[in-house]
Amino acid sequence: MDDDFDLWRSDYDPNRLAPQLAPAVERPLQGVSQWATGTRAFFEMDLRWVNFVAARGGYEVPVLLPFVYTTWGWAGYGDRGLTALDTSALLRRRHEQWGAELFFTNGCYLDLVVARPPLDPPGAAQAAAELHACCHDTVDDAVKTGDTMALSTMWSLWWD
Template sequence: MLERWVGEAASQDHDAKAASIVVSACRWAVEEVADVDDDVDLWRSDYDPDRLAPLLAPAVERPLQGVSQWATGTRDFFEKDWRWVNFVAARGGYEVPVLLPRVYTTWGWAGYGDRGLTPLDTSALLRRWHERWGAELFFADGSYLELAVDRPPLDPRGAAQAAAELRAYCHDTVDDAVKTGDTMARSTVWSLWWD
């Protein structure tokens, strides 16, 4: 089964899968979370880069300096802050969710109910982010995940695209798409956490 998943992860259209995850998260937010009094268009703008980009700050010249939230031991979420190093034979960090599906647990969390993400979904997003922005998985533990981002988007449109995808993937961390588009999406570290 593992060989089949790795093959699927390598051959799947990660851009199409990422778009599907964003659409699914938007639909879930509008249909399941939004109250009757909520402005549904505001919810949609969280997931639509064309609507989100005009709300963001202008382009920045250099990436914002990212700071690890989880891998540095700055958060005491264990009595003893132990860290394990795993060496995984993979084409990239984007295969880790398929090769070690229990290293971190995003799917089924975050209140998505039956819309839980699979290791293949996570692999598709990580691969897309790797190819588009140079994002590389460097820390995963339980419900914590961090990426080092070599070429984060600096312009509003790119930052809006990243923020929409980050929100669709992890709304526990990304509860404000505008703030994320102006900060984390343009930084060298993306720190995610699922409740």
């Protein structure tokens, strides 16, 4: 167990990851949704719904509409993973830290539009580590994530 933690820490500790990332950028990378734009195939009979929700921010959606968004092995199975409140707290942190707003969700797919993505290696390393901690299905390469998605205006996540 300690060996697994040490391996994870060597890859995802922001202080160790930041020096491996590309230099700071002047402006965010232009993000493109992987899920809402149809660039990825959903199930053959996939339906799209538009929900207007009275909320202070998109971070409240997992609590207000708990069955629209599920993270299968994380939130989808109750006490074995993240709850809707946990997911809401994670989204709120991203909202406060980087101006991330929920843009699209469908089952285990989620897109965030990010107003203030981190532009420097320490910030990108922190974002990559946090994204990996809750969504290792999408974030499996810390350096790639820190140099691309973390610097982007769109964060596309999915859980398997």
